[in-house]
Amino acid sequence: MHRPEPNFNLAAQVLKQAEQRPSNIAIVYEGRETTYGEFAGRVRRQAGLLRDSGVCVGDRVGFLGFNQPTFIETLFATISLGAIFVPLNFRLTGDELTFIIGDAGVHSLVVDSELAPVIQSVKERLPCRHYFSVGDDVEGFTSLDSAMASVPQLDDVVALAAHDTLLIMYTSGTTGLPKGAMLTHGNIVWNNVNANLAFGAKSSDVLLTAAPLFHIGGLNVMTISALQMGSPLVLLRHFDPGAVLAAIESYKVTHMFGAPAMFLFMAQHPEFDSTDLSSIEILIVGAAPCPASLISLYGERDVSFCQGYGLTETSPFASFLGPERCLEKLGSAGLSPVHTELRIVDSNNIAVGPDVRGEICVKGPNIMKGYWNRPEATAKAIDAQGWFHSGDVGYLDDEGYLYICDRLKDMVISGGENIYPAEVESVLFEHPAIAEVAVIGLPDDKWGEAVTAVAALNAEETLTLEELRSFAESKLARYKLPLKLHLVPQLPRNPAGKVLKFQLREQLS
CATH class of the missing domain: 3.40.50.12780 (ANL, N-terminal domain)
Structure with missing residues (x-):
């Protein structure tokens, strides 16, 4: 039949x-x-x-x-x-x-x-x-x-x-020319099935989008899903922390996606304490790890975070960490969604065991069709078994929770040791003088690359390299401690909230 x-x-x-x-x-x-x-x-x-x-x-x-x-x-x-x-x-x-x-x-x-x-x-x-x-x-x-x-x-x-292309979304092109990821109707639908199973979406939800729609986070974490579900979407032309807080209170928003920096700026706004946040069911955070201090700050207002990891090429969700274990599994990006798989591989594309670092690979119906007019790049990114190679370094713990260490290309090699900037950043971020910090490798005659901290300080604060090294030496091996410190008014970020480390390297090299 x-x-x-x-x-x-x-x-x-x-x-x-x-x-x-x-x-x-x-x-x-x-x-x-x-x-x-x-x-x-x-x-x-x-x-x-x-x-x-x-x-x-x-x-x-x-x-x-x-x-x-x-x-x-x-x-x-x-x-x-x-x-x-x-x-x-x-x-x-x-x-x-x-x-x-x-x-x-x-x-x-x-x-x-x-x-x-x-x-x-x-x-x-x-x-x-x-x-x-x-x-x-x-x-x-x-x-x-x-x-x-x-x-x-x-x-x-x-x-x-399902296999027909819905959109071509160009990657940020931090190195070389940007590539257009072909995302299909099936990719978008299956991503949203994964997300809705994780968040328990319903048509009565009120979703807010302030992240830019040209980015996969702004477009397909919640925006398209809201319209699929028949939910109301509160749309802001630009992200403005005060406007977001006002909209949450006025429209009884239940869900919002943003980068950690967006939620940090909201928390620092003068109206944060007086804004009624009781309608919020969950805040979905992506693009960078969410600091414990930010989770605790919102937790004091009975607001929970769901953290996610993903890329343009994965439509975007590759893993979720729900609020129930966000502090217990602090630093984790969570588990793979129902219809998606994760694995960690070594340089020979062989899967490794728990707690072993390697490249994060993702497989499922949310993986892009390929790069527009780039068959060689597509073949490099998606292997013969259908696994998408993310270019990110991470590991899975014994329960299958994903931890992201860094981008392969952001790894610092100093004195022959591999150093993952995200690990160093998480320690330096705890310093009370630091508002935001990025760690990069800069050319060094002695070590090959020098671990370099680039920091923006809180108002009225000062910080020296010696003070920073002293603060971190009990938590980091000596070879991971910064050899240089550069202070800047703020870190350069792309619209998704990610720090543009290539810009910092170019400016400071």
Whole structure:
């Protein structure tokens, strides 16, 4: 008996929620509430516009802009047609965007009017056939809202399989040119199945997104999942600690994703103590290890953290650590999700035992299809058995809990010893003068590389290298102690909250 294949197009799933809950709130943005019915209407009209502009199955549609409802509408309008969405980092220069837009072969580009000058400066070098602006009218761009008003909406969403590409998300390109990770409809759906099993998601949850949507953490830790579940999404244009606290209290937010630095800035805000946080069920933290002091600080307000580890290429979740063991397993990134596996391998790709450090590898239906137009890079990243090689160093304890030591490329080799900066950072961070710290290796004639601490201090504090070494010497082997200390106003971070160590190395080498 022939069984018809289900339509795995994520747009069909979200638009079904709109049919079932048309009057429920979909998105809250800058005080305006959009219902699921209104959201679905805008998605279908934009899909009609893109269709009439020549966008076909497999074509790429890009979006350059700050967090806003149109970002999400463009995503679902694009994939409704079976086309592929390309979110663009709004912090990139014109030259950087030229490479990505050209590499992806973007057919149509939707641009926030605030960022249009960046595109105008390189427009003659871009392959796009159509340019649409959001917000103010821009010379050389078609107003998206005006154009949408005069086209018939799309009625039927294109049927797709789980293996069809949904989006191409470019990695940060900390070394070399950025690569576009092809994430499929199946990748996104299975990631969210894993997440929902871990968090116990329900349609009555109220989720807040302040992390940038062009990053996998902002887009697919909770944002897409909220719309799949038919939940309300509170969306902020930018992260602002005071605005986040106000939104949590006003809209009774239950879930939020962020980097540790975001939650730290919220805790340091003058309104933190007076903000009602009682609606929060869980805060999901990723992009870097969460310090015990931050867990305890929020714990005093009866707010729990769920820590996660993942990458763009894993859609992103590769492990979870729930609140029930976050202090007992401090420093761990948790267990692999239900539908995903983890293992640690040596340099010969042989799995190692508990407590042995090696490269973290991930396998499951959330692993990317590959890198766009990069077959050699894909073959290097995903081995013949389907394991994705993360480039991160870690180990599993005897219960299978993952501990991340560092990036392979961030490891410091000093005097022939392998030193993992994250281990040193966790000790240095406990110094009362330090607000944030990063450890890097700098060239050294004697040791090959010198362990170097780069720190930003709390207000009115001072710190010398001798004081720092004295503080850490009882907790670290001597070869791990910093040989150099550089004080900076703040550490450079990417939009996901990760410290840009390559920038520090370039500046200080």
